[in-house]
Amino acid sequence: MKMVDNMRRSLLGASATVALVLAATGAEAQTSSQPQDGAAVPVDEPARGTGGVQTNDPEDGGEVIVTARAGNQNQAKVEASYAISTISSEELKMKAPVGVGEALKNVPGFWVESSSGETSGNVRVRGIPTDGYSQVALLEDGVTIQHDPGLGWLNGDQSFRIDQTLERVEVVRGGPSSLFYSNAPGAVINFIQRRGGNTLKGLVRYEGADYNAHRVDGWIGGPIGDSDWRFFVGGFYRLSDGQRHTGYRLGEGGQVRATLSRDWDGGSFMFSIKHLDERVENAMVTPFVNDENGDPVGVPGFDALDDTIAGKETRYFNFRTPTGTYAFDAGLANKAQITQVTTQARFELGPDFSLLQSLRYRDSYQKRNSITPRTIYTYADVLTSLRGTFGAALPTGAPLGLVYTNGSGAFSNSQNGNGLVLLNLARSFTVPESEVISDTRLQKTLQLGGQHDVALGLYYAYVDEDYRATSASILTDVKNNASLLDVALLGAGGVPGAVLTESGVLSYGTEFGNSSGRSRTVALYASDEWKITDQLRLDGGVRWEQIDVSGFSEGSVTRNLAQTPASADNAVQTGNGVFTGFKGSYDHAAWSLGVNYQFQPRFGIFARYTSTYRLPGVSSFFGNPSQPPVTQTMKFQEVGIKFDQPAFNLFVTGFRTAYESYQISDYRQNGSGQFVLNTVFGNTETWGAEVEGTWRPVPWFDIHANYTYQRARFSDFVYTNNVGQVIDYSENRLIRVPEHQFRITPGVNLLDGRFRLEADVSYYGQRWADVANQINLPSYATVDLNARFDLSNALSLNLYVNNLTDTIGLTEGNPRAGTIENEEVGDAVYIARSIFGRSVRGAVTFRF
DSSP: OOOHHHHHHHHHHHHHHHHHHHHHHGGGGGOSSSSOOOOOOEEOOOOOOOGOOOOOOOGSSSSSOOOOOOOOOOOBBGOOOOOEEEEEEEHHHHHHOSSHHHHTTSTTEEEOOOOOOOOOOEEEETTTTOOTTEEEEEETTTTEEETTTTTTTGGGGOOOOTTEEEEEEEEETTTHHHHTTTTTTSEEEEEEEEEEOSEEEEEEEEEEETTTTTEEEEEEEOOOTSSSSSEEEEEEEEEEOOTTOSSOEEEEEEEEEEEEEEEEETTTEEEEEEEEEEEEOOOEEEEEEEOOOOOOEEEETTTTOOOOOGGGGGGEEEETTTTTEEEEGGGGOOEEEEEEEEEEEEEETTTTEEEEEEEEEEEEEEEEEEEEEEEEEHHHHHHHHHHHHHHGSOOOOOOOOEETTTOOOOTTTTTGGTTTEEEEEEEEEEEEEEEEEEEEEEEEEEESSEEEEEEEEEEEEEEEEEEEEEEEEEEESSSTOOOOOEEEEEEEEEEEEEOOSSSEEEEEEEEEEEEEEEEEEEEEEEEEEOOSSSSSEEEEEEEEEEEEEEEEEEEEEEEEOSSSGGGGGGEEEEEEEEEEEEEEEEEEOOOOOEEEEEEETTEEEEEEEEEEEOOOGGGGSSSSSTSSOOEEEEEEEEEEEEEEEESSSEEEEEEEEEEEEEEEEEEEEESSSOEEEEEEEEEEEEEEEEEEEEEETTTTTTEEEEEEEEEEEEEEEEEOOSSSEEEEOOBBBTOOOSSEEEEEEEEEETTTEEEEEEEEEEOOEEESSSTTOEEEEEEEEEEEEEEEEEEESEEEEEEEEEEETOOEEEOOOOOGGGGSSOOTTTOOOEEEOOOHEEEEEEEEEEOO
């Protein structure tokens, strides 16, 4: 063991040393003409080799791809032995996706939930059932944006914003994604940014939306004097009320990015710095009923597409704690402050022999505040529940009632046309996090029984994360921008008397979290792309990874603070001052092998097998430091056909995903009304197919489509419920995964291509919100419209209409009521989250 520890320390030290030395010397090095994996794209010239350029030359086989490969030679998308989707610069201009989730809706094999807004979404890839972005890596110019994109309350999409500095996107599903990147068994998404080119160019863009949103984007880039150095500066600033109107501003802030780069005959060097400081909308679940056709609609008096429970009355609270008050502001929504510094260099060591180095430092502060509906009651039911909550504290036979805290009188059983009451959680999660990431890679092309593109790499990541959580239970009515309710004893004639709650707060300290941890990850990887003949290519690779974690998590205790006559602080969950340390070391290996055969330069087939994993991370210990986490393992098989011609292309992939040690963490309410974590493990299996294609029969018309089929099931899931019953949910369908989904995009090009109009017609099949398959999420379809009109080469107008038909589409149920077995089963009124209603955005862009 001592020898193993010494080897581990040596590897960590070597990685850090190599990263620092190369970063210090990168600007002086003579480097290769080939940019490295995922390198940024010059604003006025195509990227070369691994830079990520889209081409349409029949001689070179179509689009060149760069992500999840390590070779000195170009490789076309049609030649790859794995599934790839690309989102071009033109597609980004036409669709202007709001956030990572919206961009990924154009990718087959992905089920994307972005109903919370621009960030904090969920992605499921090929039946992998985990929440957030825990199974996909987000990259910027080939470098991980966030080492672990699935941290508790810190999704990878919270750390990235799409703006006009983005050139294109590449998405690799399965296959080699987990060889080159950590925490990427499902897929890797590479956002390839612009950089300065050989001529001075720039852009200014204004966008406005019908939800009182205003945004300005801009960038400028080009040469620095007569030197070989290039500069690029760009970013955005915006203001927004949000698509669900709370009565106060939900979006404000922006981002700036600056890049300095230089290319030599032998290679390239780039230094960039990016700073993000903004808050964005964080939409929550709302109440629903079903109409006579069984379709979900908002309860009477509540618009399911536009309304929200959060409002001015529920924005501010002073949570009572043992050490004073905690100032809660729901208006912070999703707050992010991130500074990111990156260096990338490529060194030519000899003919077709290169050394690549990427180094990234990131400092991040994220806070997520929300008013989250937890349980919905009729008036009679809420009084029964409250009587049980207060219990012996109530005078014998004393009747209870509800009164508005704003002085507007008593609440009645027909209030707002629905007579409903909500128990909400005013939740606050704070996650400061910083990390250093280094990726060092040797690439060599050699001839031995054909051509080999060989790569050897060393990856290192240090992550320091804190986690703080607190919340309070509050009572409101059900209407847009709900009002707070207090519980009161009723006197003679039903007149409200003594108030038992405090300004709408039923209980402080409903949730508690206080943890801190660090992790050090080191990985060694190797790959070989073996071009046996011009038609036959074999490629494979291995990755061994180890993570060392350490930290602490504070225990909790329930206390009566006795700071107020009301009962709100009688049972506050808070820290007990006992810090339980955790420490562990985990390692695993992944491997992947694929074969590709090209019948013609633009027509080929492939097959691949991958065995991979996801190691525990720091947040695996938070809240339960004594429970050893589990290494999750996966096995993927896939076969595909690829055909790519300028007028028509088609990519078809069949796949199987076997996922072991799937973890579901459910919150159960204890006898004091607090929510505690319950973890269950299971296995899943998914068979599926992905189809993606484009047809351009004439210059003025084209149609693009993608379709995904997934037969996703629990292969082993046994659960012990609250009353001790053991239930086997094996063979149930996975949560939130539709069996069928598709998107069809017809488009017309008129006026010599100056005007383009396209529609996105999307369909999502029926899903289940819970493991028990009892909470139904019905199928739905949407239509989006996008238009672009180029007034000149320099001036363009864009129009975007999302959810034209104002469709209600439920993306999730109420996870607070249970993800395994949901307590709302059979209820006439239930809680869920829908996509946003119809919205209209318009933009004007000036290029120079």
